[in-house]
Amino acid sequence: IVSDWIKNSLNEKSLKDKTDLSDVKNVKGDESYVMDSDNMRVWNADGADIYYQGTISKELPVDLKVSYKLDGKAVSAEEIAGKSGKATIRFDYTNKQYSEVNIGGKTEKFYVPFAMLTGLMLDNDVFSNVSVTNGKIINDGDHTIVAGFALPGLQQNLNLSKDKLEIPDYVEITADVKNFALTTTLTLAANSLFNEIDTSKLNSADDLQAQLNELTSGMTKLINGSSELYGGLTTLLSKSKELVAGIDKLAAGSDEILGGTAALNAGLNTLVSKNGDLTAGAKQVFDTLLGTVTSEFSNNGITVSLTVENYKSELNSLLTDPDDTQKAELTAIANTALEAKLEAKGIPQPLYKGVKVLLAQKLNAGKTQDEAMAEIGQLIAAAPAGVIAAGSVQGADEIINALCLNLAKQTLKPSVESAIKSLDSYNTFYQGVLAYTAGVKDAADGSAKVNAGAKQLKDGTAELKNGAAQLVPGVEQLSDGSKQLADGIKELNDKGISKLTGLAGDDLQNLVDRVKATVEVSKNYKSFAGIADGADGSVKFIYKTDEVKAE
Template sequence: MKRFLNKATVCVLCTAMVGGICYVGTTFSKNEGTAYAATQTHLNVNTLGKLDNSTFTTNLNDKKENKKAEKEEVVYVKMNSSAEVSQVIVSDWLKNFNTDSTILDQSDLENITNIKGDEPFVTNADGTISWEANGNDIYYQGTTTKELPFDVKLTYLLDGEEVNANDIVGKSGALTIKLQFKSKEQVPFSILSVTTASTDLFKNVTAKNAKVISDGDKYIIVGVAMSGVQETLNLESIEIPEEIEINCDVIDYDPIMFLNVVTTGLLSDIKLDNDLDLKKLSDSMDTLYQSCEELRDGSATLSSSLSEFQGKSEEYFSGVTTLLNGTKEYTDGVAKVISGVKELHSKSNTLIEGISALLEGSNSLDAGINQANTGITTLNKQFKNLVAGSKSLKENLASLQQLVSGIADGKAKENEVFSQLLQTVENNEKILATLKAANADANIIAALEKNTAAQRQIAEGLITSGKTLSAYLDKLNGAVTQISQGAETLYQGCTSTDNAQEQLKTGLSKLTAGSKALEAGLTSLNSGSKALKTGIDQLYTGVTQLESATSSLTNGSAKLKDSTSLMTNAVGELTIGGKKISDGMNKFYEEGIKEIYNKYNDTVSVLQGKLDTLIEQGENYKSFTNLTDNMDGNVKFIVEIQ
């Protein structure tokens, strides 16, 4: 609408300035001069039309074939200071585009005079006028007392009181002058009004719907108003200027003259399609409304998804916390295992040395038994010595059995440690599965999988070798038990009866068998201890690697903990931001776009119809003095108020 008003203002101002300049140089008493001014107005307006063909009529020299004649009409109206009409002169220009020999015209003017040529005319019986144009344009003028299509009202207020124009001549005070044009017909009129006032007599000049310009000697006041537009459009949000108001302080008031140009061409000549495409605007509003709906729905979905993501992330963070706690327990357990393995490794040589010594003792025992067999023949002679020797043997075997039992018990506890180690490995595998499910760092997962596999292999090897060694110790314990029993029997036999020799032989046989079993068991135990030593060495190497990986796992867990804390805060802030976006978008949609869209739909269709009606009314008002059906026309009014 602003572009529309701006363009209209420029068009009317140009027309009025050109017409006003020509008009000021003529008087109503000299008809020829007035008509000449009219021709000059037509010429200058059409020259301006070269600048904007959408605003003004075609150029004077633009002759088009097969185009019906056109009447361009200027109505000069003279009024007194009370806006009462004193004289009306009409100048018509018949444009003979097809250079016809005769132009049929219709007019209700009186005193019609050809003012630029000698072409005669004839008034026909039906009231039409036939001009003998001979291919020329016709310029004529006449007078009329016909009622104007608009009323003009001038209101004077001196110091706030309404007064008659004649009563304020020579008076001083705060003066307000209101100029208003009111259409009598359903025709929109646009008015450009110009007046001047002396800077000696007029002070503090302001104006409504007008521009005040001063050159030091006088004020030039140019105003714009529209009649019949506000009533048709009925726009509450846009105020159409309907009157021109001048406010000033006056000294010895001397009446001022208003020159006014009144035209219907403001709306009819301007092509609104070039300035305001309501169909495109409506389509754009629909697109805006739909886009905002989609944006509102999308922001709501985003907020909902962020809330769901926050809930899932809390589950993830809880899992990470559990993982970190499990990792702490795991690293503590690994530390204990490492400590135990290191201690086992440090004492494995002592175990091997003990077993070797035991084997050597077994060999010595076997040799002693052989000697016993050799000396059995002299048993009777050396019976007392034999009793003493059997007693010593019994005591030594008791010590040996205690030693073997101690070793077996130690091995059983060691096997329990190996079982705990295997349990720790299984726990590690569970933690590793949790890390995989939580999408932990892939490098850490790979390292842990490698170390865990090595741990399982070592633990299973230790358990297997431990079971084997325990079996050997069981056999050894059984053999020692047999030997102890044999020694006991030998001893009892030596001390019980005289038949001790036979009992001694029996016991010696058992002792010999036990010795062989002991030797075999110790031999196996010696081989198993070497395998055990190899396993312990491998376990020690694996534990060393596990210790390094555990350190990396501890560092990675610390980083994961820090990152999780940052991520928790970020997800919370992101969720809050998403909610704000959703709420803001919904408010923007409900209170902004939807409201605008509804008001737009309620007003634009009505506005478009009213504008079409307004333009049509202006286009249909083509002449003040009548037209034939075969002639186009346009009309302007120049009103002087003096």
């Protein structure tokens, strides 16, 4: 099933759409369409956005494979269900959507850079000691929420060796389990993150090389400055006469620290700027799911108005406290179904009202519906006039309405529970997206505070030069802190900056061309099921796995 959203930004009366979908159905409105001479769907939009669904047999752009291990042995979902031990759940993503691009005189496959975000909700009574490769874990006490991230195909696009930089194309979760069971998992696939990248300033290898050289030089100075800072402060502990020289080194190092923290803060702010796209995409999918559920209930004659915030209470209220409109709808549906059963049993229509009253009385007395209908059948055969009379008792209509409402609630309960369960599964994933974006925002806020602190450190070193003799008792604390700073800066260089600059070594122009080609392939992929000429679009996919139930 494919869901499409035609955004009517200009409030047009009609919208033309091209799609390869079959069985197209509007899921969030009453707008209809006609086919024109060019085999285009022309929607009677009247200024509104159009949300529709359809079916297609086309292969998905990314294959998702889920595999399991128990105590190191590969097992199937059926085999691991209900078992205990050390479990591994692995999601492998294989990108199949590519365009052929000429790079350096050679035609190569460039894959659409889909970002894969997989969400799981693990019951803490079943899973413990949870860890994840290529993901993040959030624990609320009752559940462990895992959000995994991968970029399948990007390693090949950039032609990078994994020993230099490994770009994830899988997510793996390990945990100790008791009586293994797993709820439905959801994976969001989207290429919108790459569509916002501006490659206009990345014109040549020289441009990038100059920036990388400057970054390498600055990092070397920062490492040297932090090491000198630590050495100077250690000397001050035993040789207070060299205090002034040590403070000079502190001042030089603080300048470098300020520059480094400013760069870190800028990078985190770039991540924050992408949060809106990610949350908007997840919210759009949630709205489409809510529209589908609303449409399913509407097709059965039941009115509901669902939002992210109210879907659970709104659906539960159908069973506990429906409003007057819903009561009338439920009563009418059940009354029609009951009369169809009476007709199938060959009961004459003049007896219907009496049969309903007697059925209500017997059900209230604790009889099952089958037992009640059997006894009523005997009354019809022996004394049909008595059955007719039962329909004339005072309050007969109220009795029948109450009966039909209760029967409707019983019939509707499985559908309501199934809808809530499906929406809860996606809500877990959606809350994980919100938690991830909030975490990025918190990191950026913390970085801003660190940057402000570095500026205060720089300003303070000027005063240290004038009052060095008064600060000797505090030098010991500064020495401990500066060692941690030097170690941290070296670790940042070894694990991040040096690898980044190393990538630019032999064929920097080729790397520039590959980055630009990847972005271009992403921007050109606008639709899965077809799109009108000249129209813009974006694509998101939701992968859903079956629940694994313990026996």
